[in-house]
Amino acid sequence: MLQAAESEALAQELNPILVVAGPTASGKTDLALALAARLGGEVVSADMGQLYRGLDAGTAKPRGVRRGGVTLADGIPYHLLDELDIPEPSDAGGYARKAAPVLDDILRRGRRAIVAGGTGLYLRALLEGLDPLPQRDLALRARLEKRSREELHAELVRRDPESARRIPPGNRQRVVRALEVCELAGRPFSELCRRGSRPPRYERVLTLGIERTPEELSRRIRERAEAMFPAMLEEAARLVPSRFSGAEPGFRCLGYPEALACLRGELSAQQGLEGMIRSTLAYAKRQRTWFRHQAQVRWLDPAVDPARLAAELA
Numbered sequence: 001m002l003q004a005a006e007s008e009a010l011a012q013e014l015n016p017i018l019v020v021a022g023p024t025a026s027g028k029t030d031l032a033l034a035l036a037a038r039l040g041g042e043v044v045s046a047d048m049g050q051l052y053r054g055l056d057a058g059t060a061k062p063r064g065v066r067r068g069g070v071t072l073a074d075g076i077p078y079h080l081l082d083e084l085d086i087p088e089p090s091d092a093g094g095y096a097r098k099a100a101p102v103l104d105d106i107l108r109r110g111r112r113a114i115v116a117g118g119t120g121l122y123l124r125a126l127l128e129g130l131d132p133l134p135q136r137d138l139a140l141r142a143r144l145e146k147r148s149r150e151e152l153h154a155e156l157v158r159r160d161p162e163s164a165r166r167i168p169p170g171n172r173q174r175v176v177r178a179l180e181v182c183e184l185a186g187r188p189f190s191e192l193c194r195r196g197s198r199p200p201r202y203e204r205v206l207t208l209g210i211e212r213t214p215e216e217l218s219r220r221i222r223e224r225a226e227a228m229f230p231a232m233l234e235e236a237a238r239l240v241p242s243r244f245s246g247a248e249p250g251f252r253c254l255g256y257p258e259a260l261a262c263l264r265g266e267l268s269a270q271q272g273l274e275g276m277i278r279s280t281l282a283y284a285k286r287q288r289t290w291f292r293h294q295a296q297v298r299w300l301d302p303a304v305d306p307a308r309l310a311a312e313l314a
Contacts, residue, residue, distance in 0.1 A: 209299050
């Protein structure tokens with residue numbers, strides 16, 4: 001792994017790192033692969049769901065051949081797919097520790113680095129750095145886990161209203177982590193998640209996003225969910241309860257809580273599908289807000305010609 005100063009020097013000498021970001025279902029993966037094919041690049045995933053091996057039906061991973069720990073999607077190296085087991089937790093700091101050496105190596109080899117994903121905090125942690133977060137405290141976490149979902153979110157509203165607006169009550173893992181950080185750091189989780197006090201790790205970064213109307217994005221989310229959900233039900237049935245309980249961190253990914261509720265008989269398949277669509281629409285709305293206010297994005301028309309764009313960026 002390169003030292004930070006060396007990485008910054010490389011980033012200054014080479015073309016800017018490209019980031020293809022934005023809401024789920026906007027077309028990030030296709031654009032990233034198209035640009036990588038034309039620019040001699042490699043893609044690094046910044047999508048939480050894609051980190052989990054075994055969760056394939058609902059995470060929109062690009063298809064390809066796995067070689068040496070890297071997926072070749074249409075011949076393009078696509079990094080950081082299938083990195084975590086379903087029981088392993090995932091957070092922005094852990095993602096950045098995995099992704100930075102990969103990005104450094106791509107730069108060192110003179111390839112174009114393209115980071116693709118919609119998990120905004122992961123992108124910030126990788127590219128800009130965050131203030132160090134406290135390590136997990138198992139005793140404190142155990143105490144928090146005993147409380148109801150409603151109690152936990154109400155406490156987060158009191159201690160960190162900004163995080164409470166961003167994290168829905170149903171995302172118990174993130175609510176618990178936010179409260180844990182508030183308690184251990186004596187500061188709001190949202191404050192620590194802003195850009196750290198150190199200079200950005202990579203100075204030359206260009207962030208691209210595909211600009212879709214809310215109506216078009218909603219249609220794409222519904223169509224993708226309708227295509228995914230039957231396979232998600234089958235995948236969840238293979239994994240739970242034979243190998244997992246269903247409470248593991250990986251199953252917090254979009255759509256899987258609804259799929260598991262269907263398996264438990266709490267929802268019909270149609271109700272589960274509609275629930276997945278609602279949760280995905282809400283997540284996409286939060287992503288749109290985040291990228292509008294927290295990042296400098298060059299928004300592109302959905303009909304953008306990748307060849308012409310690549311020529312401009314070369």
